[in-house]
Structures are given as C-alpha cells and as structure tokens.
Amino acid sequence: MPELPEVEIVRQSLEKKIRNKLVKKVIIRNRNLRIKIPSNFKSYFLNKEIIKVGRFSKYLIIFLSQGCYCIVHLGMSGTIHVLDNKKNNSFTNTSFYHSPYLPKKHNHIEIFFNNCKIVYNDPRRFGFFQIIKDDFQLKKRFNHLGPEPFSINFNLSYVLNSFKGKSKNIKNFLLDQKFVSGIGNIYASEILFLCKINPFKKASLLSENECQNIIKNSKKILLKAIKKGGSSIRDFKDISGSKGEFQKNFKVYLQAGKKCKNLGCSDRIKKIFISNRSTFFCHSCQK
DNA sequence: AAGAGGCCCTGATAGC
DNA sequence: TGCTATCAGGGCCTCT
Numbered sequence: 180m181p182e183l184p185e186v187e188i189v190r191q192s193l194e195k196k197i198r199n200k201l202v203k204k205v206i207i208r209n210r211n212l213r214i215k216i217p218s219n220f221k222s223y224f225l226n227k228e229i230i231k232v233g234r235f236s237k238y239l240i241i242f243l244s245q246g247c248y249c250i251v252h253l254g255m256s257g258t259i260h261v262l263d264n265k266k267n268n269s270f271t272n273t274s275f276y277h278s279p280y281l282p283k284k285h286n287h288i289e290i291f292f293n294n295c296k297i298v299y300n301d302p303r304r305f306g307f308f309q310i311i312k313d314d315f316q317l318k319k320r321f322n323h324l325g326p327e328p329f330s331i332n333f334n335l336s337y338v339l340n341s342f343k344g345k346s347k348n349i350k351n352f353l354l355d356q357k358f359v360s361g362i363g364n365i366y367a368s369e370i371l372f373l374c375k376i377n378p379f380k381k382a383s384l385l386s387e388n389e390c391q392n393i394i395k396n397s398k399k400i401l402l403k404a405i406k407k408g409g410s411s412i413r414d415f416k417d418i419s420g421s422k423g424e425f426q427k428n429f430k431v432y433l434q435a436g437k438k439c440k441n442l443g444c445s446d447r448i449k450k451i452f453i454s455n456r457s458t459f460f461c462h463s464c465q466k
Numbered sequence: 467a468a469g470a471g472g473c474c475c476t477g478a479t480a481g482c
Numbered sequence: 483t484g485c486t487a488t489c490a491g492g493g494c495c496t497c498t
Contacts, residue, residue, distance in 0.1 A: 182491065213474075213493085237492075255492055256476075285476080303475045305492060347469065356493075363491055412491070432491095454470060457489080 181253045183327065183361030184404035185423065186237050189259055192418045193239070194232040196261050196295060201228050204291035212287060213254060214307040223247050223310045224290060235321055236360035247310060248317050254305025260298045261418045280420030297418070324360040328397035333359055338390045342382040349385065349393070350378035350453045362397060365410055365432045368459045370396050372431045377465045378451075378458050403428065431459035439464060 181189070202224045210216035223243060230242035239251040253259075262278050281298060288299040288308060299308070311317045326332040341358055352358050353367040362370070371378050373396040376389055385393070404410060409423030412433065417423070426433075430440050435450035439461040446463035 185491080252492080254475095255490065301475095302477060303490090303492095305475070345468080351469080354492090365491060410491080455472085 181237060181257070181409075182363035182366055182401075182404075183237055184366075184401055184425065185409035186234055186239060186253065187405050188409040188417050188423065189253070190232050190234040190239055193259060193261070193297070196418065197229045197292060197297065198231055199228060200292040200295075202226065202290055203293060206289040206291075207287070208289070209285075209287040209304070212301065212304050212307045213252070214309050216288070216308060217310070220308070220310065223249065236324055236327060236356065237363070238321070240317070246314075247312055250307075250309045250311055250317075250320065251299075252306050252309075254301060254303060254307070256303040257299065257301040257306030259418050260300060260420070261295055262298065263295045264293075278420065324356050325358045327361050328359055328394070328401055333394060333397070335387065335390060335394065338394060339387065342385060342390070345381075345383050347382055348379050348453065349376055349382045350456075350458055352382045353393075353397075354454075354456065359397065361401065364456050364458075365412075365429075366397075366400050366404065368432045369430060370400050371465060372460060373400060375464050375466065377462075378453055378460050380466075431461065434459060 205221040205224050207216055207220065228244040230244055233240040233242060237252065241249040241251065243249060260278060260281050282300050285302045286298050286300050290297050311320055350367055350371065353362050353370060354364065374389065374392040404425040407423060407425040407428065410425040411422035412426050431448050434448040437448050439446045439448060441464050444461065444463050446461055448459055448461055451458050
C-alpha cells in the first residue's frame with residue numbers, strides 16, 4: 180500500500196494526535212510481524228512521551244522520550260488508526276467509541292494515551308515495529324538507503340554516476356531503495372510516463388536530459404501525491420479513515436486498456452510485468 | 467557481483 | 483455456493 184506520500188500523510192495526521200502525549204498502556208496481540216516484537220517491547224513505550232513523529236522514505240520514526248526511537252514500516256497492507264476516547268476515564272476497549280473504519284481482524288498492536296489510542300492493523304504482516312536504542316543505531320538503520328527524491332543529493336551527477344555501466348532497466352532503478360528511497364510500484368510507473376521514458380530502457384542509455392527529467396518528475400509526482408492526501412487503491416486511508424485522492428490523477432497505473440492521456444496520442448495503456456511487478460505505460464509515448 | 471526471482475502472508479476478485 | 487487461481491502498494495534473501 181504505502182509509498183513515501185502515503186507514509187507522509189500518516190505521519191502528519193499521527194503527529195497531530197500523539198505528539199507530547201504520554202503512553203499509558205500497550206497491548207500486543209500478535210508479535211509475529213516481519214520483525215518479531217520482542218518481549219521487552221512495551222517497556223520502551225510505557226510511561227514514555229511521544230516527542231515527535233518523523234519519517235524517512237517509507238519508514239515512520241516515533242521519537243520516544245529518553246532517547247529511544249520506534250521505527251514503523253507499513254509493509255504492503257499496514258494501516259494505523261486513531262480512536263478517540265470520548266469518555267476519557269478508562270482504558271478498556273469498550274470505553275472507546277467504535278470506529279467504522281477499524282477492521283475486525285489483524286489489529287496487532289494498540290498503544291493507549293489519555294484520550295485516544297492508536298491501532299496497528301496489518302493483514303499480511305509485512306510491516307513491523309522496531310525499537311532503536313540511540314541516534315547511532317538510527318543512522319545505521321537507514322544507512323543502506325539512498326536519498327529521497329527531495330534530497331539535494333538526488334542530483335544529476337549522482338544519477339549519472341549511479342547509472343554508469345549498469346545493465347538494469349530504469350523501472351527497476353526507481354524501485355531500488357538503495358538508489359532512491361521512497362518510490363514504489365505506483366509512482367515508478369507514473370514518473371516514467373511523465374518523463375516519456377520506456378520502463379524497459381536500460382538506465383545507462385538515458386540521456387542527461389532524461390536523467391534531469393527523472394529527478395524533476397520524481398519530486399513533482401510525490402509532492403503532488405502528498406498534496407492530494409496519497410493514493411487510495413483498495414484500502415489506504417489516513418488514520419481517521421479518510422481516503423486519499425491521488426488515484427484520480429493516475430495517468431497509467433491501473434489504467435490498462437484505457438486511452439493514453441497525452442494530447443494527440445491514440446494508443447492505449449499497456450500492463451506488463453517487470454521483475455514480477457506490474458508496470459503500466461504507453462508504448463507510443465514512452466521511448 | 468549485479469540483477470532477477472522467490473518468498474514472507476492474507477484477502478479480494480475473477481472464473482469455472 | 484464454493485472451489486481454485488491470480489494478484490496486490492515492500493523488501494529481504496538466495497541463486498545464477
């Protein structure tokens with residue numbers, strides 16, 4: 180589900196809800212996420228304050244008082260829900276008003292505050308919560324990831340240098356988090372359509388101008404998606420259950436068989452598979 | 467050693 | 483209705 184824009188939407192709404200709040204109670208219902216929840220997990224949250232909620236790439240970073248962090252990754256199907264406690268008097272489940280958006284199954288983690296609780300739901304359990312004990316470990320944790328598209332380090336010389344001598348196609352490069360972090364399968368297709376570059380094209384064959392376009396349009400697409408509240412296909416919603424709007428702006432993703440949206444093009448969008456990931460493009464516009 | 471593919475897991479949907 | 487097959491927004495691991 181979540182690429183950088185969706186995670187950023189979750190971050191923004193989550194921070195408003197839990198910043199500066201004290202954790203009163205934690206319930207773990209299923210420890211078997213992608214990274215197993217350790218037995219001492221609760222102690223890092225209990226009676227700690229949420230200093231802020233940050234993000235790098237597709238990872239949320241919960242800053243906990245006393246210098247610890249909790250990294251949250253939503254995997255493919257993870258969602259975070261906030262439920263307000265309008266009675267404000269106890270921590271039993273029934274004291275929280277029912278949220279119509281909260282699924283009945285797969286609510287693995289619940290973190291309680293005085294007047295609300297957050298619930299982590301993840302049917303496929305590809306996501307995780309991971310405690311990071313200090314700044315050094317935090318830096319190390321993200322060491323293998325490339326710059327975000329917004330970073331000044333994601334520039335022409337970096338891109339040209341990364342592509343040099345490589346046989347990998349550009350679609351796989353955009354999905355490679357070591358190269359650039361935060362782009363996933365939806366936005367990779369959208370970016371390449373905007374750049375008019377064929378997803379199969381070997382990155383080393385891209386012109387300087389095409390590389391500039393990749394940089395420019397990666398920023399453009401992700402920023403626009405954030406502005407629209409992310410993309411909601413299937414089940415992405417923000418923490419209060421509102422859907423994003425960017426899926427209405429998809430030019431190629433999930434548009435197989437439909438007419439290309441470029442003016443004057445009468446071709447239809449094709450769906451193909453590259454490295455087992457669905458890829459959408461216009462054969463006429465993307466060379 | 468770069469790069470492709472399999473795999474972790476459950477649910478929704480399509481087709482019979 | 484109910485079975486089976488396929489696919490899904492990620493990322494790590496293994497094999498070639």
